[in-house]
Amino acid sequence: MFVAMALCWVVGRDGTRAEFYPLSSFPMYSKFDDRSYLVYLKSAEGEPLPTVPTVSVFSTELKKQYGDDLDDLKEQFKGSHFDWTVDQKRLAGEATLRYLRDVRSPAAFADHKLDGLRLVDVRIYRDGKKIVTREDEVAQLPAQ
Amino acid sequence: MKNFFRTLFSNQIGRIRYAAWEWAIIRVGFAFTVWFATWHTWRPWAVDIHDHYDIERANGLPSLIDLSWIGQPIPTFVVAGLTILLLVIYGAGRWMLVTTWLLFLIQAIVGGIHSSPMGSHHATQVVALVLLGQAAWFTWEKLRPKRFADTGLDRSSGAIFWSQQMICAGYMISAVSKWVNSGGGIIPGARWVNQLPNIAVQFEKNRLQAYYDNLQTPVSTETNQWAIDLLLHQPAMMMFFLALGFYIELLAFLTLFNRASALLVGVGLMSLHAFIFTIMNLPFYYFEAVDFLFFVNLPFWIALIAGKRKLLSNDPALTHVGESRSLMQG
Numbered sequence: 001m002f003v004a005m006a007l008c009w010v011v012g013r014d015g016t017r018a019e020f021y022p023l024s025s026f027p028m029y030s031k032f033d034d035r036s037y038l039v040y041l042k043s044a045e046g047e048p049l050p051t052v053p054t055v056s057v058f059s060t061e062l063k064k065q066y067g068d069d070l071d072d073l074k075e076q077f078k079g080s081h082f083d084w085t086v087d088q089k090r091l092a093g094e095a096t097l098r099y100l101r102d103v104r105s106p107a108a109f110a111d112h113k114l115d116g117l118r119l120v121d122v123r124i125y126r127d128g129k130k131i132v133t134r135e136d137e138v139a140q141l142p143a144q
Numbered sequence: 145m146k147n148f149f150r151t152l153f154s155n156q157i158g159r160i161r162y163a164a165w166e167w168a169i170i171r172v173g174f175a176f177t178v179w180f181a182t183w184h185t186w187r188p189w190a191v192d193i194h195d196h197y198d199i200e201r202a203n204g205l206p207s208l209i210d211l212s213w214i215g216q217p218i219p220t221f222v223v224a225g226l227t228i229l230l231l232v233i234y235g236a237g238r239w240m241l242v243t244t245w246l247l248f249l250i251q252a253i254v255g256g257i258h259s260s261p262m263g264s265h266h267a268t269q270v271v272a273l274v275l276l277g278q279a280a281w282f283t284w285e286k287l288r289p290k291r292f293a294d295t296g297l298d299r300s301s302g303a304i305f306w307s308q309q310m311i312c313a314g315y316m317i318s319a320v321s322k323w324v325n326s327g328g329g330i331i332p333g334a335r336w337v338n339q340l341p342n343i344a345v346q347f348e349k350n351r352l353q354a355y356y357d358n359l360q361t362p363v364s365t366e367t368n369q370w371a372i373d374l375l376l377h378q379p380a381m382m383m384f385f386l387a388l389g390f391y392i393e394l395l396a397f398l399t400l401f402n403r404a405s406a407l408l409v410g411v412g413l414m415s416l417h418a419f420i421f422t423i424m425n426l427p428f429y430y431f432e433a434v435d436f437l438f439f440v441n442l443p444f445w446i447a448l449i450a451g452k453r454k455l456l457s458n459d460p461a462l463t464h465v466g467e468s469r470s471l472m473q474g
Contacts, residue, residue: 001397004273004313009320012204016325021204021256022272026318028265030325032342036349040356050359059353060265103198122352124345129376131348 034126035082039066039096044116044143054114055105062096065104066119069095082123086136093119093139101141116143156402158297158305166444167300168237170437174274174307175231177433178247181271182254183224191224197257204256211253223250240303241286244279251275270314271430274438277310278303308400308438315396315413322390333390340383344375350424371423389416399439410439 012020017027039062041049051057069092070081077088097119101109108114121138124131183191193215199207213219227250234243251272281302288296297305319333326336351368355361375382392412399406399413413435417428436442 001309001313001316001400004277004310005317005320008313008317017321019203020207022252022269022276023204024266024269024314024317025321026266026269026314027321027325028318029343029346030318030321031327031336032339032346034342034345036345038349038353038356040352048356048359050357052357059356063353124348124352126342126345126376131344131372131376133348 036124037082038063038122038124039093039138040120040122042118042120042137043114044118044140046118048120049117055100055108057100057104062100065099066092066096066121069093069099086121086138089121089136089138093121097139097141115141117141151402151404154402157400160301160305160403161298162301162304164300166441167303169443170304170441171237172235173437174434175235177430177437178234178251178271178275179227179231181268181430182227182251182258184258188224188228189221191220193220193254193258202256205249205252206256211257214253215257223254226250240299241279241282244275244282248272248275248279267428268430270311270434273310273314274307274434277306281306304438305400307434308406311434311438312396312399315393319390319394319396323394332394333387336390337383337387340386341375341379343382343386344372347372347375347424350426367422368424385419389419392416403441403444406439406441407445410435410441413439 008023009018009025011023012018013025016030018025038059040059041051041054041062043049051059051062070089072095073081073088073092076091077084081089081092097117100117101114109117118137118140121136123134123136125133185191197206197212197215199210199212201207202211205211214223227247230243230247230250233239234247251268255268255272285293285299285302296302322336323329323332326333326339329335347368371382392409393416396409396413399409414432417432417435421427
């Protein structure tokens with residue numbers, strides 16, 4: 001048991017988490033900040049789109065991709081992305097939309113079906129005894 | 145009943161003898177769990193590996209070796225077919241050394257691509273961990289010197305005991321992550337518990353994410369909202385309940401002490417998952433399944449309560465059943 005625990009803790013460690021399937025430090029919910037974020041999709045017309053039937057992606061996966069794309073910008077922009085402007089986050093948003101279109105679900109974008117697709121960044125904060133959310137459209141694919 | 149509680153403090157780690165029929169029932173139940181954890185569907189002809197396999201984003205073995213070929217229709221069909229064949233052999237209890245290693249390999253590859261790219265979630269890891277524990281046990285059973293074979297665990301008991309240890313390892317390392325990542329400290333989990341009111345933010349995030357999956361309001365939204373309100377307005381109560389969850393993870397090794405503690409802690413772990421599912425929309429099907437099979441071990445208790453003395457006492461490996469029987473009657 002302790003050998004398994006040691007392997008789970010060490011193998012594939014990067015910062016506060018270790019991942020090498022199936023070995024994992026199981027880092028989910030291991031600390032709680034008073035803020036978080038997610039993303040969702042909107043049509044060119046501005047209507048929210050369900051991620052699963054539209055691009056075969058769960059919202060959690062979409063957020064993970066966007067988070068990775070934000071991380072890629074950390075050398076370019078200082079501080080936490082919670083403090084970045086919409087323009088700064090736009091590069092990550094565009095990279096996420098390109099990933100959906102070119103890598104993850106190209107078939108969903110065939111025949112210009114998702115031209116003008118938008119990505120909305122939602123920030124959630126705890127403000128005393130209230131939960132506050134703020135939404136920003138951070139990126140949009142070109143409309144035909 | 146008094147004796148039942150007394151047995152909770154009886155240390156039988158590594159000495160519990162499980163009957164061959166218990167192992168057979170657990171094996172069959174676990175075979176179904178392995179299938180679902182790997183392919184996520186009843187329909188073997190409809191199994192799928194994402195066609196967006198990316199070696200940079202894969203997790204585990206698929207991040208080291210290019211396994212994109214496995215996502216092509218025929219290889220996927222062959223691997224799924226092989227999984228069924230191996231699970232039938234596994235369920236029958238034959239060629240366990242080979243079947244457990246091969247099933248582990250398939251689960252590790254498909255899971256690394258399909259279930260947990262870049263560690264995006266951890267739903268199926270425990271199934272592969274149990275397979276790894278069983279494969280390690282059958283390897284040890286094959287290679288161990290005779291003096292260990294004479295005094296050590298029999299095949300059924302060893303397979304179950306090593307599986308239980310892998311499940312415990314998963315829970316305990318999760319608790320250690322919470323302890324360390326939340327800031328450490330002398331009292332395990334104290335800082336994590338202190339941060340718990342902020343979990344309301346996570347609840348809201350999960351609620352919104354569940355909504356945006358299909359633009360449908362999840363069934364547990366009302367409970368979720370109730371939990372958020374409670375966290376914001378009466379944090380002490382929720383902190384107490386969630387702290388129990390942390391300590392039950394940290395103390396998961398108590399399941400190894402004896403059958404009674406396995407039952408109680410196993411039910412506790414399953415309740416923890418049910419509670420998290422209710423308030424956060426996070427299902428833990430595979431954790432629930434392995435807890436139920438390897439810790440709760442319901443068939444044993446049914447047989448015990450039903451008074452199937454013959455069934456329980458005919459197996460020479462069951463050294464503690466007579467004791468357990470009297471404990472239940474006490």
